[in-house]
Each structure stands twice: as structure tokens, then as C-alpha cells.
Amino acid sequence: MAEQKHESSRSEDKELDALDRLALKRDSAFKRFPLVFTLLGTFGLVSTLYGVQHLFDKIPVLANNPILSITVGLLILLFTGTLYKKLG
Secondary structure, eight states: OHHHHHHHHHHHHHHHHHHHHHHHHHHHHHHHOHHHHHHHHHHHHHHHHHHHHHHHHHSHHHHHOHHHHHHHHHHHHHHHHHHHHHHO
């Protein structure tokens, strides 16, 4: 029984070491190329928002009723914020 705990402790240590090394590599890549990562992140965000906008344009109820779209968006934000606070 004690051997199993010791072995699982070793495997957890190895996993944490691997994760730490991966995080260091990620951090060093971001530090070396901050502009590239910032531009890629911005492009990804803008592309996503642009796609959602065009998706909303194809849904007649949302395209013809912007107040409904705003209301649904605010309700979703309120729900997720409340859920985030409760899960804490």
C-alpha cells in the first residue's frame, strides 16, 4: 500500500515537472515574440467576432430585432456572471 502511494507521488512529480518545463517554454516564446502573439490573438478574436456577426445576420429574428439580440446577450452575461460567483 505504501509503495503505491510512493509510486503515484513520483508520477505526479514527473507530471508537474513536465508541466513546469512546458510553461517555461511557452513563457519564453511569448517573451521573445510578443508582437507576433499579440497580433495572432487579436486576429483570432476579431475573426471570431466577425464570424458571429455574419452568423447573426443569417438569423432573421436576430437580424431584424437588435434589441432582442442585446437583451439575449445581456441575459447570457448576467447568467454566466452569477454562475461564476456561485462556483467561486
